[in-house]
Amino acid sequence: MRPEPGQVLHFSEDPTITRFVPHVAATARQPGAYVWAVDHDRAPDYWFPRNCPRAMAWTLPTTSQADADRILGPGGGTRVHAIEYHRLGELFSVQLFAYRLPADRFRPFGTPTPHAMVATEPVQPLGPPEPVGDLLRLHADAGIQLRVLGNLWDFWDAVTTSTLGHSGIRLRNALTGPTPTGSDRPP
Template structure:
């Protein structure tokens, strides 16, 4: 599910929203009220249940070939998303909806590279929300690796130390790092 030209998307598990009003999220790092949306490049980062912790990594023009091999692996495409096993059933059963919003009131947010688009005025969707459908299939059709790990932190550490582009979303919901109340895996992570 990607926006058409002139659109941005807002993903939600709530199919009853008729108007998006700027607000400050409880977890926000900024004090301004916004309506949040994403463009086509960032849409796959939201093909997850809202609270699902995830680590995302992708190739950039500055990515070193050794990082591509180490993080993405041979034949690994250009992008990988990782979640924890405890979220797999929720990913399989989540009912996610995409709201198509007009791009005009939105401006890019984030630097040096925008990570989202924000509006400071209420926004009405262009139509009813559309079911995103099978989130695993969405990843497959977009040629995005989806890894399921016992714990995200080793992968996160490798990604942030690499030359790949990356994002961590809802990591506060991830299992603790090993040694912080979590049990280590029984075998190698692979």
């Protein structure tokens, strides 16, 4: 499930939204009120239940072969997503929906590389929400490895100290483990 040209997507477990109004997210690290969406490249980051912690990594032009081999594995493709075992049931049972929104109402958000699209005015969906369907199948069809781990933190530590691109979403919901020096793990 990806946006078509001229669109961005908003993923939600709520199929009743008729209008998106800017708001300050509960997890916001910035003060602005926004409507949040994602473009084609970042859509896979949201092929998960909303509160499911996930760690993701992908190759960049500057990624070393050693890091790609170590983290993605031989023949591992160019992207991997990881979740914890106790979240696997949610991945199979969630009813996730995608709202198609007009891309011209949004601007890139995030530095140095944008990770989201935001609007500062209310936005109407282009149509009714679409069921996203089988999240495992989406990953498989996109050639994205999906790893299921006992705990995300060792993987996250390896990824964040590598030359791979990476993103972590809802990591505050991940199981805790030993906290290494300098880590931003939750206590």
